[in-house]
Amino acid sequence: MTTTILRLCGQHTELQLRHRPTAELLYWGRKLAHFDQAAADTLVRAVPNSRLDVDVPLGLNPEAGRGVFSAPGVEGHRQGMDWSPVFEPVSVSHQGQQARLIYEDAIAGLRLEMEIGLDPDSEVLALRHTLTNLKAGDYELARLALTLQLPERVSELQAFHGRWCKEFQSHRVPLVHGGYLQENRRGRTSHEYFPGFMLGTPGFGEQQGEVWGFHLAWSGNHRLRADVKSDGRRFVQAEALYAPGEIRLAEGESCSTPWLYASYSDAGLTTMSRRFHRFVRAHILNWPVAKLRPVHLNTWEGIYFDHSPAYIMEMASRAAEMGVERFIIDDGWFRGRDHDRAALGDWYLDERKYSEGLEPVIAHVKALGMEFGIWFEPEMVNPDSDLYRAHPDWLLALPGYHQPAGRFQYVLDLQNPEVFGYLLARFDELLGRYHIDYVKWDMNRELVQPGHEGRPAQHGQTLAVYRLLDELARRHPRVEFESCASGGGRIDYEILKRAHRFWPSDNNDALDRQQIQRGMSYFFPPEVMGTHIGTHHSHSTRRELSIAFRGLTALFGHMGVELDPVKESEAERQGFARYIALHKQLRPLLHGGEVVRLDSPDPAQLIHGVVSPDRSEAVFYVGQLTLPRYALSGALRLPGLAADKRYRVELLERPACFDYGVMKKLPLWVDGGCVAGGDWLAEAGLAMPVLDPQSAMVIKLTAL
Ligand code: DGJ
DSSP, rough: OOOEEEEEEOOSSSEEESSSOEEEEEEEOOOSSSSOGGGGGGGGOOOOSSSOOSOOOSSSOOOOGOOOOOSSEEEEETTTOOOSSOOOOEEEETTTTEEEEEEEEEEEEEEEEEEEOOOOOTEEEEEEEEEEEEESEEEEEEEEEEEEOOOOOOOOOEEEEEETTTEEEEEEEETTOOEEEEOSSSSOSSSSSOEEEEEESSTTOSSOEEEEEEEEOSSSSEEEEEEEOOOOOEEEEEEEEOOOEEEEOOTTTTOOOOOOEEEEESHHHHHHHHHHHHHHHIIIISSOOOOOOEEEEOHHHHHHOOOOOEEHHHHHHHHHHHHHOOOEEEEBTTTTOOOOOOOOHHHHHHTTTTOOHHHHHHHHHHTTOOOEEEOOOOTTOBSSHHHHHOGGBSSOOOSOOOOBBBBEEEEEEETTTTHHHHHHHHHHHOOOOHHHOEEEEEOOOOOOOOEETTEHHHHHHHHHHHHHHHHHHHHHHTEEEEBBBBSSSSSHHHTTTTOEOOOOOOOOHHHHHHHHHHHHHHSOGGGGGGEEEOHHHHHHHOOBBOOOHHHHTTTSEEEEEETTTTSOOOOHHHHHEEEEEEEEHHHHHHHHHHHEEEEOOOOOOEEEEEEESSSEEEEOOOOOOOOOSSSOOOOOOTTTTTOOOEEEESSSOGGGGGTTTTTSOOTTTTTTTTEEEEHHHHTTOOOOOOOTEEEEEEEEEEOO
């Protein structure tokens, strides 16, 4: 009998790992009734003809030197030597649901440490590898990847693509030979490829199918791969991408992968998300003060660079009347920042605009009972700035090559101690001088030829950004941060360990926001998703949408408004106030409950909700994006409620289209509500009314 198998358990799922001769994932799925060390013998495979004479495990670190013909977990060399390591077990520690496995290759002089843990509460798996050079002579590490094998029944993959103003669009592909590969080389998490995907059994959906979800927590370049081998085995591999020669380990030095977070669900994507959200709430988020998420007003689309303190104070007064709780001055407050072509780097208050300082504005905001926030973009410099004129050599660039500008700006080399020191001093001083509760930390361009002293520096730059944020948070522990990068260009769990909110997109158009917010909801809970009501015509698409559609769409995140309340009509202002009040009323449920997404048979509809953990209340959103496919949309089945509870069902507000004659007769429950059991609502459902395109309704359920 073998005693080399570790078991990591949650309440519903488990993992079994063999740790010698190599680390191998034997099982990851539903929790089993029994654990038997000998049971793994059932998985000992045949060795077919015309292959190596032994069966070679794929392993958590595939080793070409053992005969794994897939992308290895470690690639590197020491001046052309030690390039095909084979690691032998050294030690294992296993405590609770955490394990630490250490392997060494005495010939290559390398140690590989694997940390793997299953959070028993959320059932989310966390995995990280660390490679250490044990020998004299630098080890040039080209790749260090995390690999997890998946069962043969996995056949589909859902991933995300996107661009500026259109983040988190999802696509589905079959998992076949040749596999799926995504690479982000943009130097930040990117709009293009979110570092996460889901794989599952055929036709997996929101409520059905087995799903394995993965997120690589890293704000720089990454590679995610899912592949099928010729013997049918499937695996997922995740890694940070290093530039050639970037990771050079001297004797005793180490390099770690980012954390890979993963979750298994036997009940579809919604259960997977619930697990990730639970994990984020318990282990990633770090609130300075646990409190209700304050409703924002962000000035960007309201005034852009046109800052006048008196006017801004008037905006703040109007904002407070509407129920706003945190007032944020966006770009345009610092010296010379009249447009986006100048001044980044000169982090001093613009005294032409704020001749009496920022203090009167902050005092006014605070007197109105709101928190005060401000916009920073620390990593950047405009060529037209005093900072650049004084230090043209501070750029993250390669000497001798032309560095293209992006949004008229360059990136600063944060691994240069002088640059790091300057930024730390400037932002430390600003956060110390002014009573700032909140920072919107922006990052508006991608990295091209990121060089530090001629060497590649994109990995190091990402780590330096983390260090800068960590040090500012240490010095100013009560300040909250928002991660923004031209909208949703830096959204991941590693930055979220240092941030408290994301700006998902510069696109506030409620129609486009449907998919953006849905895509983001797979891995992120509503309280970190910034959702702002914009003006009636969207600044990014020029589309005009009703206040009801805009307001209800923004309800299901961390709400805010993005506009100039002084210029808005009285009717619009009343609309903002109305949805802010509704958000506040639902906020504890929205920000503490469990997200439910529904697969709608009609792509013209998008339906999701939040159910309180004790199942005593729930709220569901039905968005009608375009004309419904059928004259009637059938019955809406509402999963996630308690089967044995009875609920009062009510429409939270009557969509205007109900009074324009889209129906001769409304479903019976719409006027006055109804009462039904949780299992009835889940299995039989509610007859749907007809909705106009670009409208929405919200249904509230309260247990009797
Ligand atoms: C890009 C951000 O995504 C916007 O919200 C805004 O803050 C601008 N930058 C300001 O320059």
